[in-house]
Amino acid sequence: MKKKFIAAVLAGAVMISGLSVSVMADKEKTFVYGTTGYSEEMGDAGLNPHDNYSGWSALRYGVGETLFKYNDNMEVEPWLATDYEFVDDTTVKITLRDGVKFSSGRTMDAQAVKECLENLVKVHDRAPSDMKIDYIDADGLTLTIYTTEPCPAIINYLGDPYGAIIDMEYGVQGEGGNANVAGTGPYIAEKVTPTQIDLVKNENYWGGDVKVDKVTVKSFSDGSALTAALQTGDIQGTYGLQYDNYALFDGNPEYTINSCATSRCFFGQFNFESEIMQDQNIRKAIEMGIDKEGFCSVIMEGRGLPAKAAFPDSFSYGNEAVETVSYDPEGAKKLLEESGWKDTDGDGYADKDGQKLTIDWLTYPTRLEQPKLAEYAQATLKEIGIDVVVNNTSDHMTYAADGNFDVYVSSTTTAPTGDPEYFFTSTVVGPKNYGKYENKEVTALTEKLHQAFEPEERAKLATELQQKILDDDGFFFVSHLNMGIVTKSNVKGMAAHPCDYYEITADLDVE
Amino acid sequence: MTKKKRGSSSVYRTGTDSVKIRLIVLTVLAALLLLTALCAKYICPYDPYEQNLLLAKQPPGPEHLLGTDRYGRDMFSRILIAGTTSIFSTLILVSITTVTGTFVGIICGWRGGFVDAFLMRISDLFLAFPSLVFALAVAGVLGGGVQNAVLALAVVSWPKFARLARGLTLTQKEAPYIMAARLSGSSTPALLLRHILPNIAGPVLVTAVLDIGTMMMELAGLSFLGLGVQPPAAEWGSMINEGRSLLQIAPWMSLAPGAAIFVTVLIFNLLGDTLRDYLDPEHKKKRGK
DSSP, X not given: OHHHHHHHHHHHHHHHHHHHHHHOOSSOOEEEEEESSOSTTTTOOSSOTTSTTHHHHHHHTTSOOOSEEEOTTSOEEESSEEXXXXXXXXXXXXXXXXXXXXXXXXXXXXXXXXXXHHHHHHXXXXXXXXXXXXXXEEEXXXXXXXXXXXXXXXXXXXXXXXXXXXXXXXXXXSOGGGOBOOOSSSEEEEEEOSSEEEEEEOTTOTTSOOOOSEEEXXXXXXXXXXXXXXXXXXXXXXXXXXXXXXXGTTTOTTEEEXXXXXXXXXXXXXXXXXXXXXXXXXXXXXXXXXXXXXXXXXXXXXXEEEOSSSSOTTSTTSGGGOOOOOOOHHHHHHHHHHTTOBOOSSSSSOEETTEEOEEEEEEOSSSTHHHHHHHHHHHHHHHTTOEEEEEEOTTHHHHHHTTOOSEEEEEEESOTTSSTHHHIIIIISSTTOTTOOOOHHHHHHHHHHHHOOSHHHHHHHHHHHHHHHHHTTOEEEEEEEEEEEXXXXXXXXXXXXXXXXXOSOTTOEEO | OTTOOGGGGGGXXXXXXXXXXXXXXXXXXXXXXXXXXXXXXXXXXXXXXXOOGGGTTOOSOSSSTTOBOTTOOBHHHHHHHHHXXXXXXXXXXHXXXXXXXXXXHHHHHHHOHXXXXXXXXXXXXXXXXXXXXXXXXXXXXXXXXHHHHHHHHHHHHHHHHHHHHXXXXXXXXXXXXXXXXXXXXXXXXXXXXXXXXXXXXXXXXXXXXXXXXXXXXXXXXXXXXXXXXXXXXXXXXXXXXXXXXXXXXXTHHHHHHHHHHHHXXXXXXXXXXXXXXXXXXXXXXXXXX
């Protein structure tokens, strides 16, 4: 009897708590967004722009804003700034927008921006070497940045997500994937975890009225779950839907697909500290053994374009400007033979001195097509006698940092700032060069690019640099991606952007 | 299924001969499965690992009986070749657990005392874990691969057999025929092997056969989660996972390996059931009449 009573009480409690959840949501406009682009694995969990790639999340989900932004042609436009002027090669004067407030209530002025940028170059891994900031002067709404050397791309870099302006007096609340900040954007984060962000509208947004009251950003690591969640209506919009699932939404009036070409690129780094990878013939053979066309047209369902180098066709220094090897299994086999790798024991794989030609292929699952590329390359490389062992792990950053790979395939936005320098300073000679590729000429040219002011000169250097790393077979590039946002058709004001980082903005509306 | 009460199977039994017929039919079916798995390499119509993107995601048809996957590999060939991995690794797994478990169980039942208490506490320890969760942890630490998956499941599955064999040994230990054998001077190993083992083999064998289905599912489960067989190797569990993201677009990619598991598990479970009916003492009595 007593047991029955307890059971009844418990059941009642469960029902009441269930009801209380469904009572809310009256006239409020809410939007639930599912994305595969937010996770610790991607290095962008949390909202602290001064930590790794978390600035991307601050910018993507409408919490942070930068001084400058990119338009659809990837040209720089003022955002929190209204104007800028290079006083001389190493001095740039920036005028800030009046009337902007942080969500903490503080007014954004040159002093606040100075504090933010000073902390950025103090703690961030890429920003200091990008911007070469010496010191900053703040006076009212005028910010003057002095650099240690000419830094023509500084305006572009200020538009990089790490340049999201936050209130340093409010500081960073919480750590890593839980970090919350006070930005100037249309939304304020109420709760931040590595898997979910709860946002509410910023009533005092400087850019006008924000239309949606509550936004929830949910991280998905599984593509099928993301697709199913969109179909059932658990979420109203997605980013990073797997390409082969687009067919389910294409042509369906209940959904809107918005996609656009970006500089996001699947690319591979060779590990120069691995003995077999030091042989250039092997590196070249690997690139020649990958059928990029087939991968893009069938496995990517045409939503990716074969890449020759870091930048897509839309850039003057893009694919067309450089030359690299194409898919040629026979040629690849010959190269391996030149280096003494030949199948002598008839197991289908090349060998030398009794050693089988085996390479470790490191990649990670949240970019859903990367494991498929690995499995596809496994088959095409087998044709030329290379045994590919795939290590597809969420813990890829540890493996990469420890040099525990032969080939590391990841994806990056090569020109997030509309300028070629980023890719070279971050990935080729910078902290993301996990393969320890080194070429003095490349380092010197990167330095030269860093200091070149003329756009033509920068384009020429970018072309030259790409050609050099391709000639060295230091990297290989597989595909440039179309990034897509799929939403229910009643969701308006949400569009994929070529820079891949403005997603939730003040324009977002649910009808 | 494995926990079915003894009497319940009599519902299906109409006579002693029908059990025998069922046993024969199921044994033939199981043998056919094994034979197919054994010869998969020679009978599959296409190379199960050859990718051809031009043929990707073809629905089942006369060219490709079960369609093709996203890399254009023939599903039918892959299912056949995966059968080799799935069926034989399960059989190896069940053999390992049966032999180890029975061995430990007989020793415990026979010796009693400290050895019994010690080994049984260890087995209690393993029985206390939910087996798949523990196997996940083991496979997680040791890394993926079919060998590690088999090892992981073997580690958690042997206590069942140890318990069973121990209990059966205890019932036989004091039986008059054992006394007689002892009096006639049989050594302990001879006693265990010649007298105890044959007398407890029936229930152990039935449990082992019934276990094949469960183990196959668990092995497939580990592969489904990416901890078992590694790509590109074909295995039913991992094939279901590969097709999962295309369930709405190319359902055959998951349904075909799913059906393969279903049929195989069904055959082995029915075989186990029937074997039990056949070895059932009650049933034996009837046969004797």
